[in-house]
Amino acid sequence: MGGKGAKVKGYRYEKEIEKDGENHGIKIVRTWCSDGRSAGYTKEVDLIAETGKTKTLIQAKRRRRLSKTYIPSCGIDAVVMREDHGESVLCCRFNDWLTDQKRIIDLEIELKKYKGE
Numbered sequence: 246m247g248g249k250g251a252k253v254k255g256y257r258y259e260k261e262i263e264k265d266g267e268n269h270g271i272k273i274v275r276t277w278c279s280d281g282r283s284a285g286y287t288k289e290v291d292l293i294a295e296t297g298k299t300k301t302l303i304q305a306k307r308r309r310r311l312s313k314t315y316i317p318s319c320g321i322d323a324v325v326m327r328e329d330h331g332e333s334v335l336c337c338r339f340n341d342w343l344t345d346q347k348r349i350i351d352l353e354i355e356l357k358k359y360k361g362e
Contacts, residue, residue: 255279258307259291262339269343271296271350273303296346297353 259275266273272295277283281290281302292303315336317324323337 254307259305262292262305265339266294266343269347271343271346297350
């Protein structure tokens, strides 16, 4: 798929990611025209997830099919992989990541209450 169809498909996927974040109580915003330079980052940044004090820069990629090698199987939380002499990369389910981020935000709030801030 190329051209206008690919842009529409990418836009819909970015909106889906935004909505998933919203459903988990995490603010995820699209960069203008899916270009991170509009927000002061590299052009590859499509979305910014604001999780507590940190921001996670996200590049959204939607493919017709992913290799099963990259998808955590049942009972596995994440797959860590790397090229020979490369840097390790973690692949996990997006909903699991959102749940973990929400848990971190909630713990930060509890810690502030405990400290009396």
